[in-house]
Amino acid sequence: MLSKKYILGGNKMYDINFELLPKYLEAKNTENQIINQNIANYSTPGYKRKYVNFDEELKKALGNSDEIKLKTNNPSHINNTPSLEKVQAQIETDNSKSERNDGNNVDIDNEEKNLNINYLEYSTAARLMTYAIQRYNLVVRSGK
Amino acid sequence: MIRRIDGLNLNPNVYKNTNVKANNTNLDFEKILKESIDEVNQLQQNSDQATIDFAAGKITDVSQVTIAAEKASLSLKLTQEVTNKIIDAYKEITRMQL
Amino acid sequence: MDGLFNAMNISSSGMAAERLRLNIISQNLANAETTKTDSGDPYRRKSVVFKEVLNSELSGTDSYGGVRVEEVQEDLSPFKIVYDPTNPQANEEGYVEMPNVNVLKEMVDMINAQRAYELNASAVSAAKAMYNAGLNIGK
Numbered sequence: 001m002l003s004k005k006y007i008l009g010g011n012k013m014y015d016i017n018f019e020l021l022p023k024y025l026e027a028k029n030t031e032n033q034i035i036n037q038n039i040a041n042y043s044t045p046g047y048k049r050k051y052v053n054f055d056e057e058l059k060k061a062l063g064n065s066d067e068i069k070l071k072t073n074n075p076s077h078i079n080n081t082p083s084l085e086k087v088q089a090q091i092e093t094d095n096s097k098s099e100r101n102d103g104n105n106v107d108i109d110n111e112e113k114n115l116n117i118n119y120l121e122y123s124t125a126a127r128l129m130t131y132a133i134q135r136y137n138l139v140v141r142s143g144k
Numbered sequence: 145m146i147r148r149i150d151g152l153n154l155n156p157n158v159y160k161n162t163n164v165k166a167n168n169t170n171l172d173f174e175k176i177l178k179e180s181i182d183e184v185n186q187l188q189q190n191s192d193q194a195t196i197d198f199a200a201g202k203i204t205d206v207s208q209v210t211i212a213a214e215k216a217s218l219s220l221k222l223t224q225e226v227t228n229k230i231i232d233a234y235k236e237i238t239r240m241q242l
Numbered sequence: 243m244d245g246l247f248n249a250m251n252i253s254s255s256g257m258a259a260e261r262l263r264l265n266i267i268s269q270n271l272a273n274a275e276t277t278k279t280d281s282g283d284p285y286r287r288k289s290v291v292f293k294e295v296l297n298s299e300l301s302g303t304d305s306y307g308g309v310r311v312e313e314v315q316e317d318l319s320p321f322k323i324v325y326d327p328t329n330p331q332a333n334e335e336g337y338v339e340m341p342n343v344n345v346l347k348e349m350v351d352m353i354n355a356q357r358a359y360e361l362n363a364s365a366v367s368a369a370k371a372m373y374n375a376g377l378n379i380g381k
Contacts, residue, residue, distance in 0.1 A: 025376070029249075029372070030302070032249050032369065032372060033248055033249045033252060033303040033306055034303065034306070036249050036253045036256070036362075036369065037252050037294075037306045037308060039253065039256055039358070039361050039362055039365050040252050040253060040255055040256030040259070040308040040309040040362060040365075041292070041294050041308070042256075042354075042358045042361075043260065043263065043292050043309075043354070043355070043358060044294050044309055091303070108357060108358065108361060111361070112361055112364070115361075115364065116368075119368045119371060119372055122372050122375060122376075123371075123372070123375045126376060126378070126379050127375075129379045129380070130378070130379050130380050130381065133379070133380040134380070
């Protein structure tokens with residue numbers, strides 16, 4: 001069975017670096033656009049801020065266990081722990097009341113903070129992907 | 145003032161102790177390789193765990209992640225170098241015996 | 243190509259909208275004392291109406307298009323009436339109609355607009371940096 005996973009040595013390492021990280025990057029990219037939408041609509045009357053539900057879901061899926069659960073038919077489903085495969089970035093609207101007259105509930109300071117954090121999270125994940133790719137490059141090239 | 149260059153003072157007794165494992169040379173290399181590879185695997189696992197912790201928001205200092213990744217990378221490179229050197233040594237030895 | 247740069251487009255639209263808003267605020271401030279315009283009336287305060295841009299034909303985050311100025315409105319609230327007999331525009335009782343511009347409110351709006359403009363600009367930079375980070379994965 002010469003699947004990609006098999007060749008690249010070990011399911012767990014492959015899953016962490018080539019399944020989890022790309023998914024994380026995509027979620028952060030989505031989140032970035034949502035944050036920018038909020039900032040752009042800071043002055044729009046009636047606008048309610050949006051956010052991405054991902055971090056919490058991912059945390060639950062990764063949980064306190066060491067096993068990354070990729071299959072949907074795993075026992076942890078019974079405990080209401082989402083499997084990693086099913087964790088997606090969900091865009092939600094925050095309909096909380098605003099303190100402003102125009103009904104807009106964007107907190108510009110909060111969005112600025114989120115913007116910075118989001119960028120750093122993305123950069124870190126990108127760096128980790130690079131490490132993983134370079135490690136695999138070493139292994140692949142060493143087979144003379 | 146030119147110092148007199150003494151002839152090579154090869155005292156066979158000096159080298160006696162380093163020849164201890166001459167009969168077990170193969171096993172020695174194996175042991176070195178196995179230990180290296182075990183360490184590489186461990187460090188890679190540490191790095192992968194750090195990656196998971198990062199994704200789950202459990203990391204408090206980003207250097208934990210980068211250092212773990214660097215360690216894994218460096219140990220892999222080192223093991224590769226060691227392996228290459230051992231293979232080269234073997235090649236030389238087999239060539240000598242012909 | 244737009245999908246790739248949607249984050250930047252969103253923030254650019256925010257910059258453009260806030261810049262227009264700043265221009266309108268400046269105009270209000272410059273004309274806070276203008277008692278007579280071409281129409282004969284005092285200057286009427288203007289304001290911008292922002293609207294969120296959503297492209298329903300597109301899915302996911304591509305549908306988010308930032309913001310645009312839907313229109314520049316005239317503020318229909320009444321003019322201020324000030325007692326100033328020395329003013330050439332004053333009526334027989336000595337009252338003048340002044341623009342319905344509240345200078346303090348305009349200043350507060352200006353600060354907000356500037357802050358929003360700058361944050362949108364930062365967001366454009368961040369989007370660019372993120373794009374590069376993604377581009378350089380593996381290097």
